Amino acid sequence: MVRQITVDLGERSYPIYIGSGLLKDVGQRCLEAGFPLRSPLLVVSDSEVAPRYLHVLEASLREHGYTVVTHIIPAGEASKSLAVYEEVITTAIQAGLDRSSAVLALGGGVVGDLAGYVAATYMRGIGFMQIPTTILAHDSSVGGKVAVNHPLAKNMIGAFYQPSMVLYDIDTLLTLPARQVSSGLAEVVKHGLILDKEFAYWCREHAAELLELNVEALGYALERGCAIKAAVIGNDEREQGQRAILNLGHTIGHAIEAVGGYGVFLHGEAIAIGMAGSALLAAKLGRDASIYEDTVSMLTALGLPVRLPAETSEDELMEAMMHDKKFKEGRMTFIVPDTIGSVSIVNDVQQSTVREVIAQLKKEESPW
Numbered sequence: 001m002v003r004q005i006t007v008d009l010g011e012r013s014y015p016i017y018i019g020s021g022l023l024k025d026v027g028q029r030c031l032e033a034g035f036p037l038r039s040p041l042l043v044v045s046d047s048e049v050a051p052r053y054l055h056v057l058e059a060s061l062r063e064h065g066y067t068v069v070t071h072i073i074p075a076g077e078a079s080k081s082l083a084v085y086e087e088v089i090t091t092a093i094q095a096g097l098d099r100s101s102a103v104l105a106l107g108g109g110v111v112g113d114l115a116g117y118v119a120a121t122y123m124r125g126i127g128f129m130q131i132p133t134t135i136l137a138h139d140s141s142v143g144g145k146v147a148v149n150h151p152l153a154k155n156m157i158g159a160f161y162q163p164s165m166v167l168y169d170i171d172t173l174l175t176l177p178a179r180q181v182s183s184g185l186a187e188v189v190k191h192g193l194i195l196d197k198e199f200a201y202w203c204r205e206h207a208a209e210l211l212e213l214n215v216e217a218l219g220y221a222l223e224r225g226c227a228i229k230a231a232v233i234g235n236d237e238r239e240q241g242q243r244a245i246l247n248l249g250h251t252i253g254h255a256i257e258a259v260g261g262y263g264v265f266l267h268g269e270a271i272a273i274g275m276a277g278s279a280l281l282a283a284k285l286g287r288d289a290s291i292y293e294d295t296v297s298m299l300t301a302l303g304l305p306v307r308l309p310a311e312t313s314e315d316e317l318m319e320a321m322m323h324d325k326k327f328k329e330g331r332m333t334f335i336v337p338d339t340i341g342s343v344s345i346v347n348d349v350q351q352s353t354v355r356e357v358i359a360q361l362k363k364e365e366s367p368w
């Protein structure tokens with residue numbers, strides 16, 4: 001069964017296909033996407049994904065008559081750099097990629113963000129297809145945000161650049177390490193928490209199946225997650241307003257990633273703690289305490305952390321948040337749940353309130 005979602009962005013609209021065994025169809029899908037056979041395709045992948053799946057992709061592309069060049073980056077966030085970006089561009093030039101060529105991103109969010117930025121900038125923009133291989137990438141492959149990191153700040157150099165298609169082969173997820181599975185599920189349940197109450201509770205109820213990578217459960221979860229994200233960006237492609245709700249848990253989460261040093265917490269782990277923090281903040285701003293209880297039970301069911309390590313420095317976390325793009329004119333902007341499945345963008349959160357939340361996130365026991 002192939003699930004299909006359309007990201008509706010006028011002339012930049014594109015399909016997302018989710019299902020088992022889709023990698024071997026990539027040649028056919030590239031023809032459907034309109035990538036011409038005369039122009040070479042560049043497949044970017046990483047050192048963990050390429051040995052497992054690249055051969056299937058290459059065989060399918062060659063079978064359909066494409067010329068393929070590959071560039072394998074070292075696995076990990078450190079590859080989302082200008083230096084690696086330049087190396088990929090060098091490969092593209094040496095292989096003779098032209099204006100009609102396309103870049104295929106086979107991997108997780110790191111490969112997708114880097115390869116997407118290459119596609120957005122090589123000769124001012126060429127074709128682009130996302131072939132995500134992590135659960136987290138259901139989020140990063142949809143929406144068109146592509147970027148590399150600067151040593152001083154994550155995702156600082158980037159663009160909005162939509163792919164022509166997202167091809168999501170669920171079978172590739174079976175080789176994901178358990179920690180990566182939980183981390184990815186944090187963004188899945190986030191989509192429920194912001195816009196779909198029923199789906200958020202469904203994730204808690206089916207947590208065991210999701211963690212076991214049950215194909216049915218996972219297919220449904222990824223379809224809902226992608227559909228919710230697609231709906232949000234369909235209304236606000238360039239984050240002028242409503243798209244910001246996708247950042248639930250991310251202000252605190254990004255600060256945790258920055259302070260811990262990238263790699264100590266995985267992205268999904270950091271935003272899980274951030275989402276627990278947003279729910280605590282909600283209670284401080286007068287929302288029902290049950291939001292916090294339910295959020296925490298959903299996250300823990302999915303194997304995610306909801307507390308900060310006791311040694312975390314509150315000052316460092318606050319400092320990191322000050323540098324965040326979402327900090328404006330002395331006040332902090334937070335995405336705050338109003339109930340499970342609905343959130344508000346609150347622009348005037350006091351720093352002292354955020355500090356109280358951070359302090360509570362460090363305590364072992366529940367705040368009530």
Ligand SMILES: NC(=O)c1ccc[n+]([C@@H]2O[C@H](COP(=O)([O-])OP(=O)(O)OC[C@H]3O[C@@H](n4cnc5c(N)ncnc54)[C@H](O)[C@@H]3O)[C@@H](O)[C@H]2O)c1
Nearest residue numbers: 048075108109110111133134136137139140145172175176
């Ligand atoms: N563009 C966006 O909108 C957006 C949204 C969220 C996150 N992101 C970015 O995504 C990145 C995180 O993505 P991620 O969590 O997918 O990280 P990742 O790409 O680093 O993948 C995680 C790890 O799993 C390995 N891996 C990937 N697929 C595998 C598979 N099928 N089997 C075995 N191992 C596999 C990778 O090699 C890597 O070591 C961050 O850089 C983040 O900034 C972007």
Ligand SMILES: [Zn+2]
Nearest residue numbers: 187250267271
């Ligand atoms: Zn995220």
